[in-house]
Structures are given as structure tokens and as C-alpha cells.
Amino acid sequence: MTESAPRRGRPGHDQAAVLRVATELFTRQGYDATSVGDVARELGVSKSAIYHHVPSKEHLLERVVGEALDALSEALDDVSARHADTAGTRLRDAVRSSVVVLAAHLPAVTLLLRVHGNTPAERAALDRRRQVDQRLAAMVREAVDEGAVRADLDPLLISRLLFGMVNSLTEWVRPDLDADALADAVTTLAFDGLST
Amino acid sequence: MTESAPRRGRPGHDQAAVLRVATELFTRQGYDATSVGDVARELGVSKSAIYHHVPSKEHLLERVVGEALDALSEALDDVSARHADTAGTRLRDAVRSSVVVLAAHLPAVTLLLRVHGNTPAERAALDRRRQVDQRLAAMVREAVDEGAVRADLDPLLISRLLFGMVNSLTEWVRPDLDADALADAVTTLAFDGLST
Structure with a gap:
């Protein structure tokens, strides 16, 4: 920028x-x-x-949602490259990273999540978003196949709930929030559960 | 109606x-x-x-968001009245019920969640929504105080993550979905966690 x-x-x-x-x-x-x-x-x-x-206006949208998607893609590349880790650890790290990216690129991620498919520029943004969603869903499936994540829930449903929770942060997170503490809270709730 | x-x-x-x-x-x-x-x-x-x-247009909004909020309030009244249950069970049932209400009143709940505070009618709707959010947050605190829900996370944060996940369902849930199965999945993820 x-x-x-x-x-x-x-x-x-x-x-x-x-x-x-x-x-x-x-x-x-x-x-x-x-x-x-x-x-x-x-x-x-x-x-x-x-x-x-x-x-053009199209370039404005492309630049902003590109900022969000590039940051998320890089974070996922990073996590995916850790072949020594288990699929369960990689998934947990991917969720963690997506919270950190969301907090660091809050306006861009918020816009990305509000884009509707009314125009070709928006549909292109949604297509790119869908690719990231599919990568995350694939990481959930790998963690289920490995046995690290419960198999009694549909992996696609897990993926939607997990990232629905992450994406809902844009509704209330403020820029001064401690992103690492938030990322820890999200992963603790999602993987370890609220029950004592 | x-x-x-x-x-x-x-x-x-x-x-x-x-x-x-x-x-x-x-x-x-x-x-x-x-x-x-x-x-x-x-x-x-x-x-x-x-x-x-x-x-008036204001009445249209009031009726629709009223449908969503009345259904949610009734469900919470119902759960809160079960004094024989623990606070942990009541919270789990409240989360369950909010998924079922969301699925049964999908268009009204979706509108409620998209309302911004631009006009007095919208601000009134947001005020009513805030009251429900506060009831849910109080139920989380009771479950934490009782020891049923983990105390290492801030109860308000738990409440936001929990209902952020529930509310995110409006992004993809379709009317023909099995609401009970969905409600079970949400409570399983939230309370029992994804890790095996």
C-alpha cells in the first residue's frame, strides 16, 4: 500500500x-x-x-480483499509447510493464524466477509475467498482422518462452525485488542471445549 | 402473522x-x-x-425483529425456569435452543443480525437484541461460577464466541436443514471441543 x-x-x-x-x-x-x-x-x-x-473501482476492491486474502493464504502456506507437525496441530495453528490475520487486517477482512456477488468484481473476490475456505476445509478433513479431531461431526460442518466463529470476530473486535490472547481463547474453546 | x-x-x-x-x-x-x-x-x-x-415502515421492522426476539426470549424463559438443572446444563440448552430458534425463524433472525443503528427503529431493535445478549452472557457467568464451564476464559468473551458461532449460521443455513442435528453439532463443538 x-x-x-x-x-x-x-x-x-x-x-x-x-x-x-x-x-x-x-x-x-x-x-x-x-x-x-x-x-x-x-x-x-x-x-x-x-x-x-x-x-478503477474494481481495482480498489481487488486491492483491499487481496490484502486480506494474501495475508490469510500466506499464513496457511506457512502452517501447511510444517510437515513435521500432525494434521491436528496444523489445523489448530491455522485457526490461530486466521484470528491473528483477522485482527491485523481488520478493515480488509471485514469488507471481504461483507462482499456479496452482485458484480463481477465481487464475484471474483468471493471466488478467491472460496478457495481459502476449501483449503481450511481440507485441513479439517486431514485432522479428522488422522484421528486428532472428532469424527462424529461432518468435517464440512466443523469447518463452517469453526470459521463462522472466527469470522464473527469482525462484529466486535477493536484494533487495540490483544490478538494472541484472542487467538488462544478461540482455539481453546474450539478444540478443548468449554466444559470442565 | x-x-x-x-x-x-x-x-x-x-x-x-x-x-x-x-x-x-x-x-x-x-x-x-x-x-x-x-x-x-x-x-x-x-x-x-x-x-x-x-x-408504517417502523412497524414492519418491529414486527419482524420482534418475531425473532420473542422466539428467542421465550426459549430462554423456558430454559431459565428449569431450576432443577445445573447452570451448565441450562447454558448448553440455551445454546441449543438459540440454534433451533435461528433455524425456525431464519429470515427474521438474519435481518435482526444485519440491523445497524442508523434509525430510531433500528436502534430500538438493537436495544432489544442487547438485552437478550446480556441474558445469555449472564447464563455463561453462572455456568462459570458453578464450575461447569472453564474459568480460564473471560465469560464475556466466551459469550461472544459462542453466539458469534451460532449467529454465523445465518450465513449458510438453508430452511430444509435438520435443526436438531445442527444444534447438537454446535453444542458438541462448543462444550466438548473438537479434539479427540
Whole structure:
């Protein structure tokens, strides 16, 4: 987000600010209902100042959801590469990492989770999200096959419940929250259970 | 939803149909962005035909979120009245019941969870929702105090994670799903944990 240097004399109107405001507006009023003109108005600049940074509204969405999905994909690559670990440990680490990524990229992840399939740009984002969901579901299946995770629940259902819980964090998590403590709490509840 | 009989010769334009279409539109495009005229247009009737059933858009929202909140409150009353049960059992049953209520009132619960505080009618709905959330949080605290639920996690955090998982069901649950099996899966994951 720092490829383009802030323009002299226009503090805050650099590319990062454009992406930040676009994320806020897309999340609040929907991607479909937000125009590049709205982003410009919110920043107090002209539309052409926005087009200086990004070629289109589609690119704005792609950049923001890309930030969330790239971070999540990298975290999963990292976990998946630990071949010495069991599938159960890898799954637990994947859940942990997805909480940490969510907290570190909160606005981008929140937008990603609110995207609907109304436009081609949104459908492309949903397709990429579905690929990540499928990777996570595959990790659940491996952990079940290994015997580390209970086999009396459908692996796809486990995956939906687990990441439904993780994704619900966007409803209330604030940027100053201790992401590691939160990640520990989520994995403790999910894997060890609440009962004493 | 059957207080007002369907008007003769206008099948499908009874009060239940008005509420159903209002719920769909409020959920899809937001309460704020939806007018009574939109509801009328979707049903192919005049605005005055809508006002025959409900006095205002605010009442439409109140009725729909009321359906969800009344069902949830009744279920919690029911569980809370079982004084012979332990607090741990009551909490488990409350989680179970909230899944069953969610599945039985899926459109109303989905709308309730998407309501933002933009208007007084929405803020009233959020206030009522908050009361239910506080009841659930109190049940978690009782179960922790009793020793049935782990004390190494903050009860408020447990409550948010638990009902975050339950509420995330609105993202993918379909009306033909077996609600009892789903409720069992949710309580098993949450209380017994995924690890073998």
C-alpha cells in the first residue's frame, strides 16, 4: 500500500488513504452502492486524484480483499509447510493464524466477509475467498482422518462452525485488542471445549 | 402473522406476505435504503394496500425483529425456569435452543443480525437484541461460577464466541436443514471441543 508516495502538499491523500476510505465506504454502504466519486468526496479531492492512484473501482476492491486474502493464504502456506507437525496441530495453528490475520487486517477482512456477488468484481473476490475456505476445509478433513479431531461431526460442518466463529470476530473486535490472547481463547474453546 | 385475513381476490398479498417481502428487502438492501413503496412494488400492489396491513415502515421492522426476539426470549424463559438443572446444563440448552430458534425463524433472525443503528427503529431493535445478549452472557457467568464451564476464559468473551458461532449460521443455513442435528453439532463443538 506504499507503492505510490504521498503527493506533496496533500497529506493523507496518498494511495493508503484512498484504500482506507474505500474500505470504509464499501463496508458501510456496500460496494455496489459506492462510487469512486463518493471516495473522492470523502477525501475532499477530485475523482481524477483518485484515478491517479487506481485505475478503477474494481481495482480498489481487488486491492483491499487481496490484502486480506494474501495475508490469510500466506499464513496457511506457512502452517501447511510444517510437515513435521500432525494434521491436528496444523489445523489448530491455522485457526490461530486466521484470528491473528483477522485482527491485523481488520478493515480488509471485514469488507471481504461483507462482499456479496452482485458484480463481477465481487464475484471474483468471493471466488478467491472460496478457495481459502476449501483449503481450511481440507485441513479439517486431514485432522479428522488422522484421528486428532472428532469424527462424529461432518468435517464440512466443523469447518463452517469453526470459521463462522472466527469470522464473527469482525462484529466486535477493536484494533487495540490483544490478538494472541484472542487467538488462544478461540482455539481453546474450539478444540478443548468449554466444559470442565 | 395471521391476524389479518388475506384479502379476497388478492392471494399472496396478506400481512404475512407483506412481512416476508419487507424482511427480504430490508435484509438485501438495508432497512434505511428500503421504502414502503419498494415493498409495494415487489408485491405488485399500491402503497395504500401495504398501509392496510401496517401503519408504517417502523412497524414492519418491529414486527419482524420482534418475531425473532420473542422466539428467542421465550426459549430462554423456558430454559431459565428449569431450576432443577445445573447452570451448565441450562447454558448448553440455551445454546441449543438459540440454534433451533435461528433455524425456525431464519429470515427474521438474519435481518435482526444485519440491523445497524442508523434509525430510531433500528436502534430500538438493537436495544432489544442487547438485552437478550446480556441474558445469555449472564447464563455463561453462572455456568462459570458453578464450575461447569472453564474459568480460564473471560465469560464475556466466551459469550461472544459462542453466539458469534451460532449467529454465523445465518450465513449458510438453508430452511430444509435438520435443526436438531445442527444444534447438537454446535453444542458438541462448543462444550466438548473438537479434539479427540
